[in-house]
Amino acid sequence: MLRQIEGSRAVAESVALCRPEVICAYPITPQTHIVEGLGEMVKSGQLKGCDFINVESEFAALSVAIGSSAAGARSYTATASQGLLYMAEAVYNASGLGLPIVMTIGNRAIGAPINIWNDHSDSMSMRDSGWLQLHAETNQEAADLHIQAFRLAEELSLPVMVCMDGFILTHAYERVDVPTQQQVDAYLPPFLPRQVLNPAAPLSIGAMVGPEAFMEVRYLDHCKQGQALELIPELNREFREIFGRDSGGLLRAYRAHDAETLVVALGSINGTIQETVDQLRAEGMKIGSVSLCSYRPFPVEALRKKLASAKEVVVVEKCVAVGVGGIVSMEVRNALTGLPITVSTVVAGLGGRTITRKSLRGVFHKAHVGQLPPLTFLDLNHDVVSRELDRQRDRRHSGPPAENILRDLRSPVCQ
């Protein structure tokens, strides 16, 4: 049914339709509205057969999900930023134990400095954990991906993170088609694990695996991501058949067929990018974009195919490997090995910094005429950083950069 609702509400309702059995929640901006919505649905009886537990930390949240999932219950939680880091140990534990937990990440920057706004540093920090990571471009996709995620997780026996941009998606009201229970039931069968904690068939889960077998276990995790590459498009096709729309899949191209410049990005920024592409196309530039939905597994083959005939690729990413450069662009470059394509990194939107069509036009133009440097921080305030860098050259001063900037603004003469 078509509804005009908050992204968080759409996600809560879609998760509820998946018949979760255990939901554990610890609040953190910007995920709060999702878990509040689910809590309300459980309390009111709208969501039956589900236990909603208020836990004392994110570490506890994922740990509770680990226990309930291992005992055969469909389990869900949500977090962001600091919370994801706080449960990092449990994140690796869940994937190592092959537990099909679905977790929403309301993408938010990681401190210090503390910042509640959107960027992708949080989910990026867990990209090697073995979890699958899917990114939603719109609230419709965010809702739909959760349904696909439970199916994906339970078929592969691997946990899945559904990433949606904090505030930009979680707190935006948009039109969403919330599916019916029948549709979801037709797509998502009950959870029937192969190995489960059951007194009737006892087994030991979680033993210490030594050097003689650890590599094999990890290799099998590695293989699972490859299996996901096959399964994700299949589930996307099946979703289209049952729900009547295209959501998810590995990636989605926009006006890419004859593009010389191609832009790659994850998440909601693709909307603004597509608007910018339309503007530039109208002015005659051959430009297109690719929205990566599946970040883990990284769709190397599919992406290479889509980008192969471009001259320049611009990766716009909301994260940075501090001291190194782009994270997503490294993987994009890897996928394009051997091809004569210039890949440029545009780090944008860190800590929620607004990304405008105007600024994107600027960098896309530069890329098109081969003048975009390998690494750009979009809309950086060069005055502020130059001053700080100059002062650092003259004298070192320990302490957090954010406060140092203020110190220098107060006293123009170096102390």
Place this chain on the structure above:
Amino acid sequence: MFQIRIHGRGGQGVVSAAEMLSVAAFLEGKYAQAFPSFGSERTGAPVMSFCRIDDIPIRLREPVLQPDALIIQDPTLLHLPGLFDGLEPDGFVLINSSHQPAGFAAMACPPDHRLAIGASELALKHLGRPLPNAALLGAFSALSGVLHIESVLEAIREKFPGKIGDANAAAAQAAWQIVKEARMEAHATAD
């Protein structure tokens, strides 16, 4: 696409206003996007929210930089630099004020696109609390003609249950009425 930027202070329902606008647009079969500009939420701090309305799906995610309409829920914000930034030449300006604020006549929009209305006073009368957002939405409907008052009233009732919804709707209706009448008078005078 029609873009609205709402300015106010925390606690005045700025975020709800944008949401209700988007629901009203949805009820008319349009696509709409509403989202806030976040700061650490505190009552009294300046906040902004945005609403986009279009006949095709909305993809843009940047804040509203070139508003077709500004709704200013708190006149004490009028001195803020940048408040009117990006306002389209034929944009609308709606201010919550029972009297014409300073500089009203000089605002960069057509004279019949700007309006000051005592929304807080209307709210006090109908709700018992000076929450001006619903009244302003009613006024906006009459001022801009972008949304039908019926859609606005339904959106208000969807957002607020029972008596509170009725009271807010009454405030919106009253504001709409005032603006409509003022318009007719103005046209009559002009003729």
Place this chain on the structure above:
Amino acid sequence: MPVTEIKFYQTGTFTIGNRLLSEEERAGQSAANRANSLNCGHRACQGCGEALGARYAIDAAIRASKGQLIVANATGCLEVFSTPYPESSWQIAWMHSLFGNAAAVATGIAAAMKVKGRDDVRVLAQGGDGGTTDIGFACLSGMFERNDDVLYVCYDNEGYMNTGVQRSSATPPAARTATTPAMGSEPGNRFGQGKSIPLIAMAHQIPFVATASVANLRDLEDKIERATLMRGARYVHVHVPCPLGWGSEPSDTIKVARMAVESGLFPLFEAEYGALSAHTKIRRKVPVEEYLRLQKRFAHLFKPTTDVARVNHIQAIADRNIERFDLLN
């Protein structure tokens, strides 16, 4: 009828042979059909108090729950020595997740059972003192506060033994560990404020709290059985000597445990909803010195001469327990 006087000479424990007791009074471990939940073949050290305690405790829980039990185990000695992959000595449904989350994992398992209508399945979480009093403290407190239907059993050997005998918040004052060496002006562990998880559990006013010791295995069984039959958050704290970490003889494990109880250093008591409901009196009070001398981790208190001040300080702790829990007649 002629009467024959029989003299019993008992050494080691005070256990009267099970044969002289009625079946209900006998230890569960004496039954031929005992579950052997923690089967032989595990890799624990000779004389391990934890292996002994766990064997009794889990079989008691299995018996009380009629086999409908799922166990969540924290990282630690018990977890490591019981599951040397690819083998496992557990014959029950058992899971190990992380060091600090056994209580939370158990909460999750209990929730799953509840949702699936499996009221009959009971959940037990277990861990050492490290995983309970330190790194697992937050999750434990959360479980208590929510009154989740979990029985948590802590095997307290007063240190991080699995990683090589480091100090935990359960390590007693003056004890030597790898991170509190017996040197300097304050040899061994510092005299801090202590951290009694049983008392903290009582402060949460959960349905059942008990302390137990491998010195009285029947009592341990009894407490676990009764706890297993209850609902809500329950906590049993078991004192288990570690010969390796404590520097005691493997054959002295039960003796050392008894000394701890009889000196007053490890009081045996029960509480329900925050109020003391039972306690075990000391049978034959011993000075703490008798207990301390059995363990090399306290050797520095007696060489070259007795550190009277510190021993007295430890005695004061014992005396305080005796008074607080009314342990003497």
